[in-house]
Amino acid sequence: MDKTPLTQNGADALRDELKRLKKTERPRIVAAIEEARAHGDLKENAEYHAAKEEQGFNEGRINDIESKLATAQIIDVARVGAQANGRVVFGATLDLADEDSGEEFTYQIVGEDEADIKKGLLSFASPIARALIGKTEGDVVDIDVPGGRRTLEIVEVRYI
Template sequence: MDRTPLTETGAEALRDELKRLKKVERPRIVAAIEEARAHGDLKENAEYHAAKEEQGFNEGRIAEIEGKLASAQIIDVARAGAQANGRVVFGATLDLADEDTGEEFTYQIVGEDEADIKRGMLSFASPIARALIGKTEGDVVEVEVPSGQRTLEIVKVRYA
């Protein structure tokens, strides 16, 4: 089975969502189905059909999260950083500078399910992350992004 890298923070967020889906959403949906059943004829019962559809989505998401957690390789970022000798590795947080615009920004390299560019969470599979992994502070990297070529300098690498 292929292992999917995930930070401990990302795994914890999935565990929290799974717990909420099982302990809060599942009982709420079951109660809604029971209430809709009490209204009688199920063929014309929109509440019943809506609740059954919601149940299907909820159970699908539960199965999806359980699968992701089962195949996850949870990475201890601090431990990975201690072994990285200053190199950019999965889980590292980077301060970068765009050499063309002078813009500075921070990204953490995370698993695909954790990626959220608005929060500075960059998938390890993205073109920028692939160009940065293995590099060290002070390195300058040319990377092709949808908007064109970018030249990025790695200002700082942190593992926290």
């Protein structure tokens, strides 16, 4: 079975979501189903069908998270960083500069379930991360992205 790489923060976030889905959402949905059932004829009861559909989505997400946590390989970023010798690896936080625009930004390379580009969390499987992994501070990398080609300089690599 394949391991799912996660940072400790990513694993904690999944555990928190799982707890919320089981302790808050599940009882709320069950109550909504019971209330809708009380309205009578289930064939034409939109509230009942909507609640049952929501229940299916909730249970599916619970199963998905439980599966990911069961196969999780939680990466200790500081420990990995101590062995990385300044290379870009899973969990590393990078300060990058776009050679063309001069724009500077920071990304952390994380697991697919943690990725959120707006928060600077970049999936290790993304084209940008794949191009950066293994490189070191000062390297300049040409990356093909959906918007075209970007030339990025790795300004700093941190393991936090």
